[in-house]
Each structure stands twice: as structure tokens, then as C-alpha cells.
């Protein structure tokens with residue numbers, strides 16, 4: 001639709017549209033969480049992580065002490081030996097990360113994780129699509145959206161759902 005046609009439509013529906021935006025501003029933020037949760041279900045119907053693995057190729061998880069103990073035990077290494085071989089300490093962020101990207105534990109032929117059962121909790125929860133309070137995760141989504149198709153899909157579908165909501169609201173008035 002051309003911008004002029006869009007503007008015409010807006011002018012025609014200006015009053016209800018403005019009222020809707022006002023309602024949206026006054027609305028409880030849980031509405032947004034519900035929309036995102038619905039969109040998340042749709043995301044996993046259209047995104048296949050085994051065809052992507054960008055998070056393992058372009059990003060690094062952060063590892064907590066419990067991750068290091070679990071993975072070191074699995075690899076039959078001591079925690080100091082595991083850290084020396086695979087991890088680096090990021091001084092600015094004060095956290096432990098993988099030394100290399102793509103991650104050394106990624107099987108690049110299959111996109112599968114070679115330590116899947118004991119992988120870091122950060123990998124287990126990624127891409128942290130709908131976590132509450134939702135505002136605390138916006139900066140993470142902003143970082144992830146350029147690599148993670150699931151994150152992009154979440155925002156596209158959420159926007160579409162909000163748009164559908166707007167349309168049905170306009171139609172009811």
C-alpha cells in the first residue's frame with residue numbers, strides 16, 4: 001500500500017485509532033507478554049535451529065561455576081584444566097566465555113552440540129525469547145536479532161499480532 005493510501009486510511013480512522021493508542025498506553029503490560037507468548041509458539045513452527053546454529057557460530061555463552069563443574073566432569077577434566085583449555089575470562093563483563101567461535105563443541109557438519117546433555121545453562125535457555133519482566137530482556141534481544149532468526153521471527157510475529165489486534169479493535173468501533 002502506498003504511503004498516501006495509508007495516510008488516507010489513517011485520516012478516515014483517526015478518531016478510533018487515537019483512542020486505541022490511548023487505550024494501549026493505559027493497558028496492562030501483561031497484554032504484551034501474552035502476545036509474545038503466543039508468537040513464541042509460532043516461532044518454533046517456522047524456525048529450525050539445526051538449520052542455523054548461528055548462536056554457536058557467532059556468539060558465545062557465558063558459563064557459571066555450575067556449568068564448568070558439570071562439563072569438566074563430563075570431559076573427565078579438572079575445572080582449572082577445563083578453563084585453561086576452553087575458556088577465557090572477559091574482564092569488562094566479568095564473566096567466563098568460550099575461547100573461540102564457532103564454539104569448539106559444535107559439530108559443524110550437523111550443527112549439533114557435542115556436549116548437548118551437559119551444555120551451559122545459557123545455551124539451554126537461548127534465545128531467551130519470552131522471559132519476564134520482559135523489559136529486562138529487550139537489550140538482549142537487540143543484540144541477538146542480527147544473528148538469531150528465532151528472535152527476528154518473534155518480533156515479526158508479535159508485531160503482526162499487535163497489528164491484528166489494532167485492526168479488530170478499529171473494526172469494533
Ligand code: SF4
Nearest residue numbers: 056103105106113123
Ligand atoms: S556448548 Fe553447545 S550449544 Fe553451547 S555454544 Fe557450544 S555448541 Fe552451541
Ligand code: SF4
Nearest residue numbers: 049052053055148150
Ligand atoms: S541463532 Fe536462534 S534460530 Fe539460530 S540456532 Fe540459535 S537459537 Fe536457533
